[in-house]
Amino acid sequence: MSTLSINLGMLETKGIQAAGVIGSDYQKQIEAQTPLGRIGQPQDIAPAPVKPKEIEMDTQYYDDIIGGGKAGKTLAPALVAGRRKTALVERSLNMIGGSCPNIACIPSKTMVASAEVANTVRNSAAYGIKTTPPTVDMSAVIQRKRSVVQSLRPINLNNLHTALGDDLIIGTARFVAPKTIEVATDEGTTRLLTAERLFITVV
Known part of the structure; x- marks a missing residue:
């Protein structure tokens, strides 16, 4: 074997x-x-999952808009005119109207305008006008820019407030459920808003 x-x-x-x-x-x-x-x-044995708390709706709308920029400030009054209950959430009063009038287009154009005036004065002799070379006061240029921006902000705010009233909400929004956003307002409160449609406007 x-x-x-x-x-x-x-x-x-x-x-x-x-x-x-x-x-x-x-x-x-x-x-x-x-x-x-x-x-x-x-x-x-793993513990049974904890059932999430049910969300209580604060206010129901037809439409919620996140962002009070160019798109948001144009869309909101149009929706309200169509008899749709609408809320608009903007993070900061200083950004009502969006980036263009507050930190981009308008501020840049005011400074470009100052530069063009300085250039015209500097080259005025070519037009038969004699003058001393210009002196640029940058602090005054910046102050003018700020004044222009601050003059436009109340106009945009008034237009939105006229259309929306208390449904213009200053705060930070985040999604917490389908068609539902939670807003941490600048007043320190929290609101839950639900709507048939939600628009995110980022300009």
């Missing part, structure tokens, strides 16, 4: 015993590696 046959015979006659030893050792190893006891004990 070959060595292979003898080994197989030993495995056949002692198979159950060998399996029992292996199974017992394996179970002991598992128990030793499990800090809370044997597998299957209650403490090993």
Whole structure:
């Protein structure tokens, strides 16, 4: 009889015993590696998920607009004119009207206008006008820019407030559920708004 046959015979006659030893050792190893006891004990079972709190709706609208920029300030009055109850959320009063009148187009153009005046004066001799070279007062240029911006902001705010009234909300909005936004207002309160349609205007 070959060595292979003898080994197989030993495995056949002692198979159950060998399996029992292996199974017992394996179970002991598992128990030793499990800090809370044997597998299957209650403490090993994951807790049931906590049911989320139901959201109570503050106000329901046909349309909610996030952003009081060029698109938002144009869209809101148009929706209201169509008899759709609309809310508009803008993060800052200083950004009513969007980037163009507050930090982009208008401020840049006011400074460009000052530069063009300085250039015209500097080259006035070409037009038959003699004068001393101009001196640029940058602090005055910047102050003029700010004055122009500040004169436009109340106009945009008044237009939105006329259309929306108290539905013009100053605060930060975030989505918390389908068609639902949570607004942390600048007054320190929190509002939940839901609407059939939501518009995100970013300019």
